[in-house]
Amino acid sequence: MIGHQAQKLEELVSSTAAKKSKKTRFIAVTSGKGGVGKSTISSNLAYVLSQNGLNVGIFDADIGLANLDVMFNVKIKKNILHVLKGEASVSDILIPITRNLILIPGESGDEILKYSDKALFERFMSEAEILDKLDVMIIDTGAGIGDHIKMFIDAADDVIVVTVPDPAAITDAYATIKTIATFRDDINLIMNQVKSEKEAIAVYEKIKKVALANIGEKLNIKLLGKINSDIKVSSSVKQRALFSVMHPGSIVHKDILSIANAINKNLERDVLVMPSESGLSGLFKRLVKHF
Numbered sequence: 001m002i003g004h005q006a007q008k009l010e011e012l013v014s015s016t017a018a019k020k021s022k023k024t025r026f027i028a029v030t031s032g033k034g035g036v037g038k039s040t041i042s043s044n045l046a047y048v049l050s051q052n053g054l055n056v057g058i059f060d061a062d063i064g065l066a067n068l069d070v071m072f073n074v075k076i077k078k079n080i081l082h083v084l085k086g087e088a089s090v091s092d093i094l095i096p097i098t099r100n101l102i103l104i105p106g107e108s109g110d111e112i113l114k115y116s117d118k119a120l121f122e123r124f125m126s127e128a129e130i131l132d133k134l135d136v137m138i139i140d141t142g143a144g145i146g147d148h149i150k151m152f153i154d155a156a157d158d159v160i161v162v163t164v165p166d167p168a169a170i171t172d173a174y175a176t177i178k179t180i181a182t183f184r185d186d187i188n189l190i191m192n193q194v195k196s197e198k199e200a201i202a203v204y205e206k207i208k209k210v211a212l213a214n215i216g217e218k219l220n221i222k223l224l225g226k227i228n229s230d231i232k233v234s235s236s237v238k239q240r241a242l243f244s245v246m247h248p249g250s251i252v253h254k255d256i257l258s259i260a261n262a263i264n265k266n267l268e269r270d271v272l273v274m275p276s277e278s279g280l281s282g283l284f285k286r287l288v289k290h291f
């Protein structure tokens with residue numbers, strides 16, 4: 001049974017890879033603790049990347065606690081749960097946010113937990129060709145490190161761990177990094193709600209030092225960027241608007257822009273370096289390992 005599923009997925013990989021000319025970059029955004037700004041960052045980052053001219057998808061994979069519809073102030077009729085139940089196709093549930101940004105809505109109730117992770121992947125991925133035109137797909141995972149989150153993180157091209165500089169959040173971020181390090185060496189960090197770049201670098205250096213000493217020298221933890229603590233962020237969230245739209249002159253918008261630029265640079269470099277392993281076909285290949 002497992003072999004058959006793997007074979008089906010492999011067939012899907014080769015047919016999708018053959019048809020595809022463009023590579024989609026999958027970026028998983030995760031955190032140790034909840035409430036550190038993962039969804040706020042994912043949504044503003046997706047928006048800014050799309051404004052840079054990229055075709056962007058954002059997948060609300062925060063199973064059971066999906067809230068990106070609130071971030072983008074859109075009404076959702078059907079979501080990933082309907083796809084899992086066979087009541088909708090992936091294309092039925094896509095919500096256009098801007099001309100080149102689409103939301104793939106998640107489920108905020110707990111019914112989705114009845115469906116196995118395997119079913120989620122099979123049904124979703126079997127229709128994922130529709131997402132071929134995307135340059136980037138941001139996957140907003142839940143907090144913590146449950147099995148489905150691990151699968152997303154393992155399969156993604158890049159993983160971003162978001163944390164804030166309070167000790168409890170740092171401890172949880174470190175625990176998440178330790179788990180991720182059991183299956184991948186490259187981890188990006190975003191320090192959210194800091195007072196300054198200096199504070200972000202100081203916390204990052206501390207995490208890196210402990211991680212290298214205890215997890216291993218092979219681990220490559222990079223500071224992707226920081227976002228200042230700013231009331232404009234929380235007030236935008238309350239108004240169901242993106243701070244990058246509401247406050248384009250703010251430091252926090254500049255912070256997101258510089259994170260988007262760093263991602264853009266990675267996109268250009270890695271597409272040149274290893275085209276066969278990036279994008280949708282690469283994601284499929286990595287997912288196949290789990291079946």
Ligand SMILES: Nc1ncnc2c1ncn2[C@@H]1O[C@H](COP(=O)(O)OP(=O)(O)OP(=O)(O)O)[C@@H](O)[C@H]1O
Pocket residue numbers: 031033034035036037038039040041062065067142143192193194227228229230231233234235237238252
């Ligand atoms: N840089 C910031 N400055 C001020 N407030 C912020 C900042 N980033 C996030 N917040 C606030 O923190 C709260 C939590 O943010 P968000 O919902 O994005 O976190 P999360 O990690 O996605 O949470 P969950 O795990 O529950 O999905 C929100 O009210 C948001 O406005």
